[in-house]
Amino acid sequence: xxxxxxxxxxxxxxxxxxxxxxxxxxxxxxxxxxxxxxxxxxxxxxxxxxxxxxxxxxxxxxxxxxxxxxxxxxxxxxxxxxxxxxxxxxxxxxxxxxxxxxxxxxxxxxxxxxxxxxxxxxxxxxxxxxxxxxxxxxxxxxxxxxxxxxxxxxxxxxxxxxxxxxxxxxxxxxxxxxxxxxxxxxxxxxxxxxxxxxxxxxxxxxxxxxxxxxxxxxxxxxxxxxxxxxxxxxxxxxxxxxxxxxxxxxxxxxxxxxxxxxxxxxxxxxxxxxxxxxxxxxxxxxxxxxxxxxxxxxxxxxxxxxxxxxxxxxxxxxxxxxxxxxxxxxxxxxxxxxxxxxxxxxxxxxxxxxxxxxxxxxxxxxxxxxxxxxxxxxxxxxxxxxxx
Amino acid sequence: xxxxxxxxxxxxxxxxxxxxxxxxxxxxxxxxxxxxxxxxxxxxxxxxxxxxxxxxxxxxxxxxxxxxxxxxxxxxxxxxxxxxxxxxxxxxxxxxxxxxxxxxxxxxxxxxxxxxxxxxxxxxxxxxxxxxxxxxxxxxxxxxxxxxxxxxxxxxxxxxxxxxxxxxxxxxxxxxxxxxxxxxxxxxxxxxxxxxxxxxxxxxxxxxxxxxxxxxxxxxxxxxxxxxxxxxxxxxxxxxxxxxxxxxxxxxxxxxxxxxxxxxxxxxxxxxxxxxxxxxxxxxxxxxxxxxxxxxxxxxxxxxxxxxxxxxxxx
Numbered sequence: 001x002x003x004x005x006x007x008x009x010x011x012x013x014x015x016x017x018x019x020x021x022x023x024x025x026x027x028x029x030x031x032x033x034x035x036x037x038x039x040x041x042x043x044x045x046x047x048x049x050x051x052x053x054x055x056x057x058x059x060x061x062x063x064x065x066x067x068x069x070x071x072x073x074x075x076x077x078x079x080x081x082x083x084x085x086x087x088x089x090x091x092x093x094x095x096x097x098x099x100x101x102x103x104x105x106x107x108x109x110x111x112x113x114x115x116x117x118x119x120x121x122x123x124x125x126x127x128x129x130x131x132x133x134x135x136x137x138x139x140x141x142x143x144x145x146x147x148x149x150x151x152x153x154x155x156x157x158x159x160x161x162x163x164x165x166x167x168x169x170x171x172x173x174x175x176x177x178x179x180x181x182x183x184x185x186x187x188x189x190x191x192x193x194x195x196x197x198x199x200x201x202x203x204x205x206x207x208x209x210x211x212x213x214x215x216x217x218x219x220x221x222x223x224x225x226x227x228x229x230x231x232x233x234x235x236x237x238x239x240x241x242x243x244x245x246x247x248x249x250x251x252x253x254x255x256x257x258x259x260x261x262x263x264x265x266x267x268x269x270x271x272x273x274x275x276x277x278x279x280x281x282x283x284x285x286x287x288x289x290x291x292x293x294x295x296x297x298x299x300x301x302x303x304x305x306x307x308x309x310x311x312x313x314x315x316x317x318x319x320x321x322x323x324x325x326x327x328x329x330x331x332x333x334x335x336x337x338x339x340x341x342x343x344x345x346x347x348x349x350x351x352x353x354x355x356x357x358x359x360x361x362x363x364x365x366x367x368x369x370x371x372x373x374x375x376x377x378x379x380x381x382x383x384x385x386x387x388x
Numbered sequence: 389x390x391x392x393x394x395x396x397x398x399x400x401x402x403x404x405x406x407x408x409x410x411x412x413x414x415x416x417x418x419x420x421x422x423x424x425x426x427x428x429x430x431x432x433x434x435x436x437x438x439x440x441x442x443x444x445x446x447x448x449x450x451x452x453x454x455x456x457x458x459x460x461x462x463x464x465x466x467x468x469x470x471x472x473x474x475x476x477x478x479x480x481x482x483x484x485x486x487x488x489x490x491x492x493x494x495x496x497x498x499x500x501x502x503x504x505x506x507x508x509x510x511x512x513x514x515x516x517x518x519x520x521x522x523x524x525x526x527x528x529x530x531x532x533x534x535x536x537x538x539x540x541x542x543x544x545x546x547x548x549x550x551x552x553x554x555x556x557x558x559x560x561x562x563x564x565x566x567x568x569x570x571x572x573x574x575x576x577x578x579x580x581x582x583x584x585x586x587x588x589x590x591x592x593x594x595x596x597x598x599x600x601x602x603x604x605x606x607x608x609x610x611x612x613x614x615x616x617x618x619x620x621x622x623x624x625x626x627x628x629x630x631x632x633x634x635x636x637x638x639x640x641x642x643x644x645x646x647x648x649x650x651x652x653x654x655x656x657x658x659x660x661x662x663x664x665x666x667x668x669x670x671x672x673x674x675x676x677x678x679x680x681x682x683x684x685x686x687x688x689x690x691x692x693x694x695x696x697x698x699x700x701x702x703x
Contacts, residue, residue, distance in 0.1 A: 034508070035539035035552070043539065047552040051559065059540055059552050062467060062508035087465060117465065118442055 005053045006191040015153040015179040016041035016083075018186045019109050020049055022157030023081050025194055028107070029055035030080040032069035034062055034088060037121040038177040039111040042083035063088035067095035070106045074099075075233060077224035079161055081107035085177075086115045089128055090135070097136030098235045099170040100258060103212070103220060105199055107160045109173040111180040112288075114339075114365030124177040125365030126288055126339040130346075132172050133317050139255055141262035143269060144172040144317040146287040150184045156314070162197035163269060167261060168219050174316060176339070178289040178368055202229065210240040218261040262318055271314040272323060276302065280309025282378055283327055284335045285348055287313040290369050294337050297374035308378055319347045328352035333381035337361040337374050357384055403593060404430045413456040414448040418622025420613030420629060421445060421528045424586040425499070428526055428610070429459065431596035435494045437476050438462070441469040441504030444535045444614075445528060467508040470516035470525055473498035477521045495600055496523040502543035503533050505609075506569050517576040517605040524599045525607050527569060530614035538617040542567040545637075546684060547677055548669045550617070555672040565684065573607040574643050577702070580606035582642035582651070587613075587629030591640055591651055598642070611638045619668020631663040636689040647701040648692070660685050 006025045013021075019042050023031075031050055033043040043059065050057040055078075060066040063084050070080035084092060089110045099106055110132070114125035128135075132144045143163050147156045156173055164171040200221045202209060206229045215221045223229040236244035237251045262269065275298065277283065286294035291312045298310045311327065313320065324347070328334060333356055336345040345360045352358050359381035363369045408429035415422040425445055429436075437460045440446050446463050449456040464472045477496035483489040498516075500509050505527035513525055532550050533539040540553040544562045549555035553562040573581045580602040584592040592610065599606035613629050615622040632638040633652060637660060640652035660682045664670040673681075 035503075035533045035536040037536050040536045040539065040551075044537075044551045048554055048556075051556075057552070061510065061542065091467070118463070 006188060006194065008188055008190050011186045011188065012183055013150060013186050014041060014181055014183045015147070015150040015175060016111065016181070017045050018150040018153040019083065019157045019173065019175070019180075020045040021186070021188060022154040023107065023161065024049055024053055024055070025154075025188070025191070026158040026161035027079045027196055027198070028081050028161060029053065029078045030070065030073040031055070031057045031082065032060050032066045032073070032080070033082050034060050034066050034084065036063075036085045036088045038113055038180045039083040039085045039088075039109065041180065042109060042111070063091040064095065067092040067099075067108070071095060071099050071102070071104050074104045074106045075225050077226070079105070079107075079165070081109065081161075083109040083111065085111050085113045085121075086119060086128060087117070089131065093131075093135045094137075096142075096170050097138060097140065100136065100140045100142065101235050102233045103168040103222065103258075104170065105164040105168050106170050107157065107164055107173065108170055109157070109175060112174065112176040120366050122177065123366040124289060124339060124368060126174075126176055126290065127343070127365055129174065129316060129338070129340065129343040132174055139259070141169075141259050142172060142317050143167065143169055143262065143315070144174050146174045146313055146316045147179055148288050148291040148312070149179060150182060150186045153179060154186055154188065158194060158196075159271075162195065165197045165199040166219065167265065167269070168199065168222065169262065172317075174288065176289050201227070206230065212238060212242045213240040214257055214261065218257070218264055266318045269315060270318060270320045272320050273312040273314060275310040275312075276307075277309040277311065277327070279307050281307045281331055282333045282335060282382055283309040283311055283331050284337060284374060284378065285311045285313065285324070285344070286337045287316055287344065290337050290339055293369050293371045294374050297371040297378065300371060301375050301378055306378065306382070313344070316344065319344075319351075321347075321351050324348055324351040325353075328355040331356055333357040333359055333384070335359045335361060335374065335377045335381050337369050337377065339363040339365050339369060357381055359384065404433060406430075406434075408432070408434070408458040409449070410456045410458065413454050414451070415444070416614075416616045416622070418613075418615040418625045419444075419448075420586055420625045421501075421530050422448065423625075424528055424584075424592065424610045424612045427586055427589050427592050428499075428596050428608070431593040432459075432495065432497060432600060434459070435492060436497050437480075437494060439464055439469050439473040439476060439496070439498045441498075441500035441509060442466045442535070443501035443504055444530070445499065445501065447535055466504055468512050469498040469500045469504055469509055470513040473523050473525065474516045474519065474521045477523045481522070496521070498523060498525040500525070500527060501533075501535070502527060502529040502531060503541045505529070506542045506567050514576060517573060517578050517607065520604055522603055523605060524596070525605070527607070527609045528612045529569075529609060530612045530617060531566075532614075532617050534614050534617040543569070546681060547673060549672060550669065560672060560677055561669070570607065570609050570643065574646065576605075577646070578607045579604040580642070580644055581609075582607075583609045583611070583638065583640055585611045585629045585633055585638060585640065587626045588633065588640060588652060595642060595651070617669070619671070620666055624666060628663070628666065631658065634658045635660045635663045636685050637663055639689065639692055641692065641696070643699075645701045645703040646699055648695040648699045650692075650696055657689070
C-alpha cells in the first residue's frame with residue numbers, strides 16, 4: 001500500500017488532482033465529501049485513489065455531514081479531509097467551529113468560485129477569504145493557505161496536514177477555480193523527501209491525565225478515541241479535563257488558549273514568498289491565482305524602470321502582520337490585487353496604519369485579474385497623493 | 389416489436405395544449421428529465437409557483453436567453469427547496485386570509501433532483517411534509533448528480549458505476565441500494581405519494597393532477613432517464629423508462645392516505661437484464677451480479693405487492 005501512496009514522478013495534472021495526491025502523500029486516509037463545482041474532481045479522484053492505499057472515501061448527503069464526518073474520522077485516529085466550494089463552505093461553517101473548539105486536526109480544501117449564493121459555479125473568485133477567517137461564530141484563530149498552482153496544491157496540501165496535526169486545528173486550503181482546474185507540471189518527489197508531521201500522542205498514565213492541558217508549544221497532547229484514555233470531546237466551553245464548565249472564567253481560559261496556540265506560534269506557521277523587496281518603492285501583495293498575474297505585472301513594470309516588489313501570501317491566515325507593517329514603513333505604496341472587492345486589503349490597511357498608501361486592484365469574480373490592470377494599479381498608487 | 393404501443397387510454401384531448409416550459413433550453417439530447425418536467429407543468433396549469441433547487445433542470449432552463457419557465461420561478465440553494473416552497477405556501481395562505489390577494493387557488497410546487505430531494509434536501513422536505521404545507525414536491529430522479537458530472541447519490545441504483553462510485557476490479561460500482569423515498573414520504577403521512585415516469589405520460593399527468601387537488605403535502609417521485617449519466621443511447625430514453633417499469637425496477641404506484649395501489653400493471657415482469665444491458669453504467673456487470681440485482685428487484689417488488697394487498701387508508 002505504501003508504494004501507491006506516493007507515486008513519484010513528473011505529471012501533467014490539474015490542481016484538484018494534485019490536492020488529492022498531496023493529501024495521500026501526507027497520510028490522509030479518509031475523505032468525506034459532496035459533489036460541487038469546481039471541487040468535484042478532488043472527490044472523484046479520492047474515490048479512486050483512497051481504496052488503493054487502504055483508505056476510505058465516503059460521499060455524504062451534504063457538506064454539513066462531510067465536515068462532521070472528517071471530525072469524527074480524525075478522532076477515530078486517521079488524517080481526514082474534505083473539499084468543497086462556496087455554498088458548501090458556508091454549510092461547513094458550524095462544524096469548522098466545532099473542529100476549532102475541540103482541537104481536531106483536519107483539512108478543508110475550498111476551491112473558490114464566484115458568489116454570493118450559487119454565483120458563478122464554473123468561474124474563479126477569491127471572495128471567501130474573510131469567511132475563512134471569521135465564518136464560524138465566536139472568536140477564534142484559524143490557519144488558511146493559498147496555493148497558486150497545481151504544484152502548490154500538492155505541496156500546500158501536505159503542509160496543511162502537517163500544520164493541522166501539529167497545532168490541532170482545521171486547516172483551510174483556499175484554492176480557486178483556476179488553480180483547481182488548470183493543468184500544469186506537478187513534480188511528486190520521493191516518499192523519503194516528503195516531511196510528514198503526525199499528531200503527538202500522550203504517554204502519561206491515564207490516571208490524572210488532563211487531555212486539554214496545553215503542551216510545550218501551547219497545543220494539547222490528545223489521544224485518539226480508543227487509545228485507553230478517558231476522553232470527553234465537546235463543543236461546549238470546557239476546561240483542561242475536557243468537561244464542560246459554564247463560567248466566564250472557563251470561557252476566557254479556553255478562548256485565550258485557542259487563540260494563543262496560533263498567535264504565539266505565528267512565526268513558525270506563516271510562510272510568504274517575496275520578490276525584489278530590497279529596492280522596492282512599491283510592493284504588490286497578492287495570493288492564489290492572482291499572484292501569477294501580479295508576478296507578470298511586477299516583472300514587466302520593473303523592465304520599465306519602476307522599482308516594484310512582490311509579496312506572495314502562502315499563508316493568508318494568520319496574516320503576516322509584522323512583515324506588512326515593516327514594508328509599510330519602507331515603501332511609498334502597497335498594492336493589493338485580489339478577486340473580490342477588498343478583503344485582504346483591509347488587513348493590509350490595518351497593518352499599514354497610514355504609513356504608506358494602500359491601493360486596491362479589485363475584481364468582482366468570474367475571471368482572473370489581467371497583469372495590465374495591476375500595472376495600472378501600481379502606476380496609480382505611485383501617482384496618488386493621499387491615502388485612500 | 390416497438391415498446392411504446394400499448395396505451396390503454398390515450399386521450400390527448402384532455403391534455404393542456406399550452407406549454408409552460410418553452411423549447412430552446414439547453415437540456416442534453418434525449419433528456420428524460422426535461423420531458424417529465426414539461427408534463428408536470430402542463431398538468432399543473434398556470435396557477436402554480438415553482439421553487440427549484442440547483443441542479444440540471446435549473447442550469448438548462450434558467451440562464452438568459454434560454455429561460456424556459458412560464459411560471460413564477462424561484463431558484464433556491466441546493467438544500468432548501470421544500471423550505472422555500474413552505475414559505476411560499478404560508479405567505480399565499482396569509483395573504484389570501486387577509487384578503488390582500490384574490491381568492492384564486494395557487495399551488496406551491498417544489499422541484500428538485502434526486503440529490504436535492506433525498507440527500508441534501510431531505511431535512512427540509514421532511515420538515516415541510518411534517519408541518520403539512522399544502523404543496524407538491526416533485527423529485528426528478530435521474531439517479532446521480534448529473535449536473536456536476538455523474539457522482540453517486542442515495543438514489544443511484546446498486547452496482548451502477550459513477551465517477552464517485554467507479555466500477556473497478558474489486559468494487560463493482562455503487563455499494564448501497566436506492567433509498568426508498570416514496571416510503572419515507574408515506575411514513576411522514578404525506579396525503580398523496582406517487583411514482584411516475586415520462587414514458588407513461590398520461591399516468592404521470594393524472595398523478596400530478598391528483599396531487600394538485602390534494603389539500604396538503606404530496607410527493608411525486610419521477611424516474612427520469614439520463615442518457616449522459618446512464619451512458620445509454622439518447623434515442624432510447626422512452627424505451628428505457630418503459631423497461632424500468634416493465635422489469636419491476638421502478639414500479640408505478642400511488643399511495644393515497646396510506647393506501648397503496650399499482651397504477652400500471654405489468655403482468656409478467658421482464659428480466660432486469662433487458663434494462664441493464666443497454667446502459668453503460670452497468671456495462672461491468674457479470675451474470676452473477678445481474679442475478680443479485682434480479683433477486684433484490686424480486687424481493688422489493690414482492691414487498692410492494694404486500695403493501696398493495698395489506699395497506700389501509702388512514703382516512
